[in-house]
Amino acid sequence: MAEKDLYDEFETITNQLNDISKKVSLLKEELSKTLEENEEVKLENQNLRSHLEKVSTEDEDPNGNKLSDSRLNLENLYLKGFHICRPLYGARRDRNKEECVFCLQILDSDNDSNKKKKKIN
Numbered sequence: 001m002a003e004k005d006l007y008d009e010f011e012t013i014t015n016q017l018n019d020i021s022k023k024v025s026l027l028k029e030e031l032s033k034t035l036e037e038n039e040e041v042k043l044e045n046q047n048l049r050s051h052l053e054k055v056s057t058e059d060e061d062p063n064g065n066k067l068s069d070s071r072l073n074l075e076n077l078y079l080k081g082f083h084i085c086r087p088l089y090g091a092r093r094d095r096n097k098e099e100c101v102f103c104l105q106i107l108d109s110d111n112d113s114n115k116k117k118k119k120i121n
């Protein structure tokens with residue numbers, strides 16, 4: 001009897017080890033997926049930042065001709081689901097959540113400066 005108990009216990013532990021091994025494999029897969037996604041997001045962030053630099057350089061154009069273009073670019077980025085505000089620039093927006101006040105402020109203020117420029121001209 002005792003030998004049978006020992007054998008049963010051995011089998012239970014073996015099954016548990018198999019389960020754990022499967023779980024570890026799944027976790028490893030998830031981890032590498034997450035790392036891969038992280039790399040993609042980093043790259044995307046880098047692209048967006050260099051895009052922002054380009055856009056803000058265009059903003060400095062004294063004749064202001066490109067201002068509306070860069071505003072459109074920002075608006076497109078925002079509509080595509082990315083933040084264009086300083087604190088969260090390049091981060092993905094949750095499209096199901098409400099609009100980002102900071103992003104909207106940027107879009108609005110650019111609109112205002114366009115209007116002002118038009119009034120001056």
Ligand SMILES: [Zn+2]
Binds near residue numbers: 083102
């Ligand atoms: Zn934002």
